[in-house]
Amino acid sequence: xxxxxxxxxxxxxxxxxxxxxxxxxxxxxxxxxxxxxxxxxxxxxxxxxxxxxxxxxxxxxxxxxxxxxxxxxxxxxxxxxxxxxxxxxxxxxxxxxxxxxxxxxxxxxxxxxxxxxxxxxxxxxxxxxxxxxxxxxxxxxxxxxxxxxxxxxxxxxxxxxxxxxxxxxxxxxxxxxxxxxxxxxxxxxxxxxxxxxxxxxxxxxxxxxxxxxxxxxxxxxxxxxxxxxxxxxxxxxxxxxxxxxxxxxxxxxxxxxxxxxxxxxxxxxxxxxxxxxxxxxxxxxxxxxxxxxxxxxxxxxxxxxxxxxxxxxxxxxxxxxxxxxxxxxxxxxxxxxxxxxxxxxxxxxxxxxxxxxxxxxxxxxxxxxxxxxxxxxxxxxxxxxxxxxxxxxxxxxxxxxxxxxxxxxxxxxxxxxxxxxxxxxxxxxxxxxxxxxxxxxxxxxxxxxxxxxxxxxxxxxxxxxxxxxxxxxxxxxxxxxxxxxxxxxxxxxxxxxxxxxxxxxxxxxxxxxxxxxxxxxxxxxxxxxxxxxxxxxxxxxxxxxxxxxxxxxxxxxxxxxxxxxxxxxxxxxxxxxxxxxxxxxxxxxxxxxxxxxxxxxxxxxxxxxxxxxxxxxxxxxxxxxxxxxxxxxxxxxxxxxxxxxxxxxxxxxxxxxxxxxxxxxxxxxxxxxxxxxxxxxxxxxxxxxxxxxxxxxxxxxxxxxxxxxxxxxxxxxxxxxxxxxxxxxxxxxxxxxxxxxxxxxxxxxxxxxxxxxxxxxxxxxx
Numbered sequence: 001x002x003x004x005x006x007x008x009x010x011x012x013x014x015x016x017x018x019x020x021x022x023x024x025x026x027x028x029x030x031x032x033x034x035x036x037x038x039x040x041x042x043x044x045x046x047x048x049x050x051x052x053x054x055x056x057x058x059x060x061x062x063x064x065x066x067x068x069x070x071x072x073x074x075x076x077x078x079x080x081x082x083x084x085x086x087x088x089x090x091x092x093x094x095x096x097x098x099x100x101x102x103x104x105x106x107x108x109x110x111x112x113x114x115x116x117x118x119x120x121x122x123x124x125x126x127x128x129x130x131x132x133x134x135x136x137x138x139x140x141x142x143x144x145x146x147x148x149x150x151x152x153x154x155x156x157x158x159x160x161x162x163x164x165x166x167x168x169x170x171x172x173x174x175x176x177x178x179x180x181x182x183x184x185x186x187x188x189x190x191x192x193x194x195x196x197x198x199x200x201x202x203x204x205x206x207x208x209x210x211x212x213x214x215x216x217x218x219x220x221x222x223x224x225x226x227x228x229x230x231x232x233x234x235x236x237x238x239x240x241x242x243x244x245x246x247x248x249x250x251x252x253x254x255x256x257x258x259x260x261x262x263x264x265x266x267x268x269x270x271x272x273x274x275x276x277x278x279x280x281x282x283x284x285x286x287x288x289x290x291x292x293x294x295x296x297x298x299x300x301x302x303x304x305x306x307x308x309x310x311x312x313x314x315x316x317x318x319x320x321x322x323x324x325x326x327x328x329x330x331x332x333x334x335x336x337x338x339x340x341x342x343x344x345x346x347x348x349x350x351x352x353x354x355x356x357x358x359x360x361x362x363x364x365x366x367x368x369x370x371x372x373x374x375x376x377x378x379x380x381x382x383x384x385x386x387x388x389x390x391x392x393x394x395x396x397x398x399x400x401x402x403x404x405x406x407x408x409x410x411x412x413x414x415x416x417x418x419x420x421x422x423x424x425x426x427x428x429x430x431x432x433x434x435x436x437x438x439x440x441x442x443x444x445x446x447x448x449x450x451x452x453x454x455x456x457x458x459x460x461x462x463x464x465x466x467x468x469x470x471x472x473x474x475x476x477x478x479x480x481x482x483x484x485x486x487x488x489x490x491x492x493x494x495x496x497x498x499x500x501x502x503x504x505x506x507x508x509x510x511x512x513x514x515x516x517x518x519x520x521x522x523x524x525x526x527x528x529x530x531x532x533x534x535x536x537x538x539x540x541x542x543x544x545x546x547x548x549x550x551x552x553x554x555x556x557x558x559x560x561x562x563x564x565x566x567x568x569x570x571x572x573x574x575x576x577x578x579x580x581x582x583x584x585x586x587x588x589x590x591x592x593x594x595x596x597x598x599x600x601x602x603x604x605x606x607x608x609x610x611x612x613x614x615x616x617x618x619x620x621x622x623x624x625x626x627x628x629x630x631x632x633x634x635x636x637x638x639x640x641x642x643x644x645x646x647x648x649x650x651x652x653x654x655x656x657x658x659x660x661x662x663x664x665x666x667x668x669x670x671x672x673x674x675x676x677x678x679x680x681x682x683x684x685x686x687x688x689x690x691x692x693x694x695x696x697x698x699x700x701x702x703x704x705x706x707x708x709x710x711x712x713x714x715x716x717x718x719x720x721x722x723x724x725x726x727x728x729x730x731x732x733x734x735x736x737x738x739x740x741x742x743x744x745x746x747x748x749x750x751x752x753x754x755x756x757x758x759x760x761x762x763x764x765x766x
Contacts, residue, residue, distance in 0.1 A: 008535040011485040025316030028284030041286035044575035049141035054133035060705035061663030081107035088177040095689040098705035102166040116189025117159035124169030129749035139194030156297030175247035189301025190201035191255030191665040200278035201262025206232040213306035222295030230451035270748040315497025337464035359433025401559035408552030416545040434527035466491040574750040576757040590623040617696035633659035650719035657710035668726035673717040
């Protein structure tokens with residue numbers, strides 16, 4: 001008995017070792033110091049660029065934005081690149097118009113004998129209330145450091161284009177301007193886009209263009225530390241995000257999109273600061289850039305489109321990739337393995353059909369019941385900390401503690417269920433149930449998400465092979481315990497290696513907004529660990545459930561204790577000032593209907609309702625309190641044309657400028673005007689829905705980076721009625737003339753374009 005206990009403990013120690021290796025190896029490379037090598041990418045050197053870029057928020061239209069642009073230009077020119085600025089008015093032509101004035105910065109490093117150019121891209125704008133150190137200071141700095149290394153190396157064959165886009169955060173405007181108006185777009189053969197959705201963790205190649213067989217094959221030849229899964233893009237499509245790469249991909253360009261995503265709570269927040277960036281993450285991004293540029297800079301880029309690959313990491317940087325067309329054969333092989341198990345098991349009277357079906361039902365019910373339990377637990381947490389509703393994906397600073405708590409509580413419930421039934425149903429039948437569910441999942445993935453089939457494929461092949469060996473050689477735990485443990489140790493190594501990081505990535509991606517995606521995957525993963533569970537049960541039947549629930553509750557308590565905002569976990573507070581010129585009234589407004597400990601100073605007699613005093617037909621519930629009205633200059637409308645044509649229609653053209661130096665504005669034009677041929681800086685709006693289906697009786701335009709010399713509007717309209725226009729000027733920051741307590745160190749502005757803002761509404765009749 002002591003011998004069996006020792007064997008169980010050794011096996012469990014081996015499994016724990018795989019867990020540690022799987023998590024520890026899934027990270028970026030060690031950062032190279034500036035003094036280590038001048039011909040290698042150095043995260044420390046790149047960080048010096050970030051320290052300048054992320055001194056203060058630098059959204060479009062701000063002085064800081066212009067300073068960052070000048071810094072990039074100076075750096076490119078000092079390194080001898082062909083440098084240019086692409087200024088453009090960009091329009092997102094749709095029913096609810098969006099437009100912007102952008103200033104892309106382009107640097108070109110000519111090759112010796114170019115076929116097509118490789119283009120590296122990062123955006124240099126931030127959202128209004130973030131320092132943008134990671135998003136996308138990390139991308140910009142990685143490009144500048146990569147250029148420095150390249151200028152000290154032998155010239156590559158292909159031209160290299162380094163595009164620093166503007167307006168990515170507001171609507172991918174810079175990328176659209178480059179694709180639609182820059183002649184260099186015709187020279188691009190391959191794109192590498194550098195992004196960030198957090199401030200730490202390994203850099204993922206999370207999106208690749210279609211027909212990626214050739215470029216992914218070359219990718220694995222080029223990259224030192226590849227982390228890429230063909231599932232990642234399927235997950236990315238479920239998120240309300242896009243990037244500059246979306247524009248390039250839609251334009252038919254091939255390429256890669258790379259980002260690190262951990263510490264997601266810093267995304268678009270003032271906590272996205274240089275000190276919060278993991279240098280390993282920055283080094284990983286830089287290594288990608290340098291490796292891919294050096295490789296693709298010396299190969300022909302004439303026609304890089306070939307059938308897709310299926311690819312994933314097994315453990316750490318170890319990866320597997322093969323043609324997606326092989327998936328059907330691997331699926332058939334997995335089915336044949338399962339059939340062989342059933343045939344041999346039934347023939348040897350070790351498998352009974354009814355017990356196998358019961359095991360299937362138990363596994364499915366366990367997943368469903370435990371998932372619902374975690375769902376309601378998470379719901380209670382969100383209700384307790386409603387302040388986090390303003391954060392992206394309800395992303396708590398201590399979200400990882402909640403993940404550990406959820407995983408351990410799930411493990412406690414799962415192991416409790418299987419401890420109960422382990423005396424009634426043997427391990428073989430329980431594993432058959434898990435394998436059958438996995439097989440059905442694999443078939444479903446092949447039909448609906450073929451790029452993700454490997455999630456089920458690896459466990460199917462490895463575990464089926466292990467079970468088949470035990471059946472063929474009549475192995476059992478009484479006589480062959482250590483041999484069985486060795487077999488399953490080998491089988492579980494790759495399963496644990498890629499499942500654990502995948503579970504973590506899913507949770508980081510969706511956080512507390514939807515933790516059940518990662519928990520469901522965790523529960524499926526636990527089904528693959530029935531042999532280690534048996535080792536626990538043999539030591540003590542209730543030890544695993546008890547240990548798991550105790551530690552899980554401890555982490556839940558620890559997470560609860562660290563959920564209150566403080567200086568290290570600053571509160572995101574929602575507040576903006578809204579004034580109406582016409583009625584000479586003003587309001588303090590919060591997009592969160594419950595005041596926090598800082599912004600409650602603005603809400604002495606608040607009401608909850610729609611902000612119809614400012615926005616016609618407003619529907620969103622907000623917290624509103626009257627405020628002191630501050631008079632300010634009206635926006636300037638300078639008429640260019642105002643005439644009636646032969647067709648009886650009125651032709652209007654005017655320049656619109658801000659007198660208060662607002663960075664952005666909204667323009668509402670009453671639908672009674674019956675617009676036609678609406679133009680912004682001479683560019684015609686062609687979307688029929690803009691004309692025929694106005695929003696709540698208004699045609700709406702959102703404009704970003706309002707230029708000092710104004711925007712020119714022209715259109716044809718009804719001559720019988722005056723044109724009613726509402727202009728909403730948006731200037732970052734609260735009015736300094738009013739008396740209020742400034743934000744303490746533990747409070748930061750809520751993310752987004754309607755926070756810490758002075759909004760002024762003006763009404764015009766033309």
